[in-house]
Amino acid sequence: MKLPLVIATITTLLWGAAGEQTNAPILSPEARQALEDGLARFRQGKFEEAKNSFMKVTTQFPNYANGWINLxxxxxxxxxxxxxxxxxRKAVHLDPDLTQAWLTLGIIAYQKGDMDAGLAALSQAVYLEPDNAHAHMYLGVLARKRGWFDAAEEELRKAVEL
Known part of the structure; x- marks a missing residue:
């Protein structure tokens, strides 16, 4: 398993259901059950089943940012x-303060080779949560790819210290 996938999995499990958005809708019992089922399936590695559950949540509650993060x-x-x-992107449109969404967007941009988008998203994640070691680590990796060695060293040092 690739390191980015491991870290994204760990951070999703830690953040996916936590940090309720401030203007979050009250979920119906069916949507709440779909959310819980999706999180359970995700933890079990049953990602297709988890996706189906999270799609139910986002269909019923399209303004629920955490539903979009989980999906x-x-x-x-x-x-x-x-x-x-x-x-x-839908999640951060609904709630721009969602560190996990920015972090994963940065990782995706990095994997797609879009260093500028990756740097922007990861910088936002670090801004929102300065003590997030994963955000500093990925920001350091991208800075290194850019040839910004001093910045890379600083970010990677912060990641290790955290």
């Missing part, structure tokens, strides 16, 4: 990068 993170695990990017 996008699951699609990322399925290597459906275009769909993941689209759905994570």
């Amino acid at each position: 996008g993170s699951t699609e990322y695990r399925l290597n459906q990068l275009d769909d993941a990017e689209k759905h994570l």
